[in-house]
Amino acid sequence: MSYNIQSPSETVSLLVGGGTMGTDIATVLLRAQSRTTIVEPNQLAHDGIKNRVLHNLKAIGREDNIALLEVVDTLESVAWADMDLVIEAIPEKLELKQALFRDLERLARPDTVLCSNSSSFPISDIAEGLETGSRMIGLHFFMPAHIVPLVEVVLGKRTDPELGELLVNLMRRCGSVPVLIRKDIPGFLANRLQHAIGREIYSLIESGIVSPEDADAAVRFGFGFRYIAAGPIMQKEIAGWDVHAAAGGTIYPDLSNAAILPEVVAAKVRNNKFGMKTGEGFYKWTPESMAQEKDRYDAALRKGLDILSADLPEIQP
Numbered sequence: 654m655s656y657n658i659q660s661p662s663e664t665v666s667l668l669v670g671g672g673t674m675g676t677d678i679a680t681v682l683l684r685a686q687s688r689t690t691i692v693e694p695n696q697l698a699h700d701g702i703k704n705r706v707l708h709n710l711k712a713i714g715r716e717d718n719i720a721l722l723e724v725v726d727t728l729e730s731v732a733w734a735d736m737d738l739v740i741e742a743i744p745e746k747l748e749l750k751q752a753l754f755r756d757l758e759r760l761a762r763p764d765t766v767l768c769s770n771s772s773s774f775p776i777s778d779i780a781e782g783l784e785t786g787s788r789m790i791g792l793h794f795f796m797p798a799h800i801v802p803l804v805e806v807v808l809g810k811r812t813d814p815e816l817g818e819l820l821v822n823l824m825r826r827c828g829s830v831p832v833l834i835r836k837d838i839p840g841f842l843a844n845r846l847q848h849a850i851g852r853e854i855y856s857l858i859e860s861g862i863v864s865p866e867d868a869d870a871a872v873r874f875g876f877g878f879r880y881i882a883a884g885p886i887m888q889k890e891i892a893g894w895d896v897h898a899a900a901g902g903t904i905y906p907d908l909s910n911a912a913i914l915p916e917v918v919a920a921k922v923r924n925n926k927f928g929m930k931t932g933e934g935f936y937k938w939t940p941e942s943m944a945q946e947k948d949r950y951d952a953a954l955r956k957g958l959d960i961l962s963a964d965l966p967e968i969q970p
Contacts (some may be wrong), residue, residue, distance in 0.1 A: 661685035670742035677798035776809035786811035858907035
């Protein structure tokens, strides 16, 4: 099968879902001049979607590309004969995603690439029952998608391997940093790493060894600080594997290997302490403190992006 996703400016893209993630992914495509349509059923949200994307594009001096954006309210309103690439960004409910991809398979050209931004469901499960599973692939971005460079390209059990390489190249030309996941495993790559670290942190908090504040500080101002300069493998190349091996011999046997969610987290969920969205998690939040932290977080991400800018791919429409 030949797929028309060689060049962003020659690729016509569709985002299904006009929420925060969908609009930010649209920004990634639009900054590389990919003509993009967003499907959002709520017509009252259309102006807000356009304004958010325009705001994102203005921040990087590419506001003129907003002319390449269209927002429609139904799949039937899409110019399907033109669509080369579809990215699903709807809520994380498996049955909803499966139903959507059945519709996409029916509506899209046979050579249109069908992608899911799912962060939790195996791509093979979403593609179950599709007749053209070879063109179904994971394309997982991280919030905020237009600032965080990483995107995971995930091969399902039936995905055409060539499609993975093509998407890696396309995302690199969009200015993102793609990584190819060659086996459809739970959590893919980055989320597995995050959960491995999280499991150990929750164990230490639950055991009363550290506070949430100290755990956050250890990551931000310790090894996390170094990771902006070098990833975990490269950092050990610099420090020396002999040092790592010696430390690992002592630490590995004592690490948490819990196979279920730690009670310190499960209790938060049971008690509706979800974090900012409910006003309390490990920390307590007010509208003022939430706004302040979100502003600090966004500013820090942008400064981090500036630091990494020399290592990022150049946008190539």
